[in-house]
Amino acid sequence: MSCSQKLIQIITSNTLEDRIKKVFKKIGITGFTFFNVSGEGDSGVQSGHFDADSNVLFMVMVSEEQFQQVSEELMKEIKKGYHHFIFSLNAEVMTPGKCT
Amino acid sequence: MGLDAILIPAILFFALGVFAKAIKSDLKFPDGLSKGLSLYLLIAIGLKGGAELANAELGLAIKSIFWAIVLGFLTPIIGYMILRFRDRIDRMNAAAITAHYGSVSAGTFLTAVAFLEASGIYHETYPIIMMVVMETPAIIIGLLLAAMARRKIQQVEDGGQGNDDVPWKSLLHEALTNGSVVLLLGAMVIGAVASPEAMQKVYPFSHEIFMGVLCLFLLDLGMEAARRMKSFKKVGVTLVAFGIIMPVIGGLIGIFVGATLLDFSVGGTLLVAILAASASYIAVPPAMRMGVPEANPSYYLTLALGVTFPFNVLVGIPLFYSIANWYIG
Numbered sequence: 001m002s003c004s005q006k007l008i009q010i011i012t013s014n015t016l017e018d019r020i021k022k023v024f025k026k027i028g029i030t031g032f033t034f035f036n037v038s039g040e041g042d043s044g045v046q047s048g049h050f051d052a053d054s055n056v057l058f059m060v061m062v063s064e065e066q067f068q069q070v071s072e073e074l075m076k077e078i079k080k081g082y083h084h085f086i087f088s089l090n091a092e093v094m095t096p097g098k099c100t
Numbered sequence: 101m102g103l104d105a106i107l108i109p110a111i112l113f114f115a116l117g118v119f120a121k122a123i124k125s126d127l128k129f130p131d132g133l134s135k136g137l138s139l140y141l142l143i144a145i146g147l148k149g150g151a152e153l154a155n156a157e158l159g160l161a162i163k164s165i166f167w168a169i170v171l172g173f174l175t176p177i178i179g180y181m182i183l184r185f186r187d188r189i190d191r192m193n194a195a196a197i198t199a200h201y202g203s204v205s206a207g208t209f210l211t212a213v214a215f216l217e218a219s220g221i222y223h224e225t226y227p228i229i230m231m232v233v234m235e236t237p238a239i240i241i242g243l244l245l246a247a248m249a250r251r252k253i254q255q256v257e258d259g260g261q262g263n264d265d266v267p268w269k270s271l272l273h274e275a276l277t278n279g280s281v282v283l284l285l286g287a288m289v290i291g292a293v294a295s296p297e298a299m300q301k302v303y304p305f306s307h308e309i310f311m312g313v314l315c316l317f318l319l320d321l322g323m324e325a326a327r328r329m330k331s332f333k334k335v336g337v338t339l340v341a342f343g344i345i346m347p348v349i350g351g352l353i354g355i356f357v358g359a360t361l362l363d364f365s366v367g368g369t370l371l372v373a374i375l376a377a378s379a380s381y382i383a384v385p386p387a388m389r390m391g392v393p394e395a396n397p398s399y400y401l402t403l404a405l406g407v408t409f410p411f412n413v414l415v416g417i418p419l420f421y422s423i424a425n426w427y428i429g
Contacts, residue, residue, distance in 0.1 A: 013397070015386040044331055044398025049134055049324055052385025053401055081192075081394035 003099035006067040007091040010058040010074070011037065012084040017056050019082065023073045024060065032060040043083050061093060106418055108218040110211055113315040114413050117322020129320050137317040138382070141210055142280055143287045147306040149228030150291020151299050160362070161226060167357050168230035171376050172237030175350050176202035180245055182346070188338050191249030196388040196395030199242020200404045201346050203380035204234045206280065207321055208412045210314055212374040215417050216367045223367030228288065230375055235281050238380070239387045243271060246392040271391045278383045321409065328406030335402045343407030351377035351420045359428050366424045373420040378412055379404035
């Protein structure tokens with residue numbers, strides 16, 4: 001049995017990892033995945049050499065209601081100047097028991 | 101002092117790293133190796149410094165710490181005034197960039213030590229403890245400048261009082277417990293309290309392989325610096341010029357502090373000059389990403405790694421040595 005959810009992906013500096021986790025915690029999201037990534041963009045080269053140029057990519061599957069809450073909280077962060085790159089996709093969750 | 105002064109393996113490996121990237125070589129270090137190398141270098145310099153500081157004069161050590169704190173606070177303020185002159189750079193970027201110049205680059209410092217040791221020039225060990233101390237004041241001053249700038253910007257925008265949402269507690273905790281500070285300080289304490297016989301056992305680790313590891317580290321940093329140089333266009337002429345002018349100003353202040361206020365030898369004075377001239381690329385950038393998120397990280401990382409670090413390694417070290425030699429006579 002599958003269900004439709006939103007997959008939110010957030011690329012941010014690993015220095016800001018805890019800020020994202022705090023947002024998830026505030027909303028009650030208990031499960032997410034993140035991994036180290038490299039790349040290049042507005043913040044320059046992110047080669048993963050030093051803490052300041054290492055990025056992480058968060059992937060989190062949320063319900064429509066949680067999606068709104070996460071978006072609002074993350075927009076507040078962006079308004080403060082934090083460089084988070086956020087995007088979402090419509091997704092089908094296949095694993096039984098993972099539909100909230 | 102001629103070109104031969106910088107013809108030491110460590111500096112030449114740095115140049116090789118830059119060259120490798122310039123010719124688009126596929127030379128690459130395995131993930132995590134450079135972090136491992138920098139951990140080793142901090143332990144080795146800490147052990148060496150600690151063993152020698154065990155026999156140091158307490159008065160001079162305290163005096164060195166005092167001047168290190170002064171340098172850590174003073175250099176970012178001078179840098180901020182230069183960047184803000186005629187509104188050239190906006191307040192937030194100016195605050196974040198100058199914080200890097202108040203802190204230190206352990207890589208540049210170690211290259212200066214290699215330069216002195218290769219030439220057989222004596223140097224005091226107090227600058228090592230100054231390096232530990234100088235990591236933090238610059239972060240504090242950078243955050244304060246940014247907080248003041250934020251207040252000013254918000255007052256202009258909405259006439260409000262401004263709302264500083266700086267996580268001071270976690271930032272100060274991070275500044276004081278930063279991995280490199282803990283490791284360097286810890287290794288110094290171990291070097292100071294361990295018996296000379298026991299220290300002899302780790303001599304090959306702390307002394308004999310040191311220069312070889314430094315060569316590897318600088319080869320990697322050379323490649324990293326060259327990668328940053330590609331961003332010069334984005335950063336702009338003003339900031340690139342600042343990345344060269346600021347270390348010269350810092351180096352001259354460092355020479356005055358080392359030679360006149362601390363009465364160090366030419367070698368010790370060069371190390372103080374390098375501390376004041378270098379820009380941090382390990383401890384300060386994460387603090388600025390968290391505490392001054394409005395600033396653009398590509399500016400301060402390009403300046404610290406792509407401009408100031410190569411300038412200090414290739415030009416600053418021999419230049420400040422010559423000036424210190426002339427000044428002390």
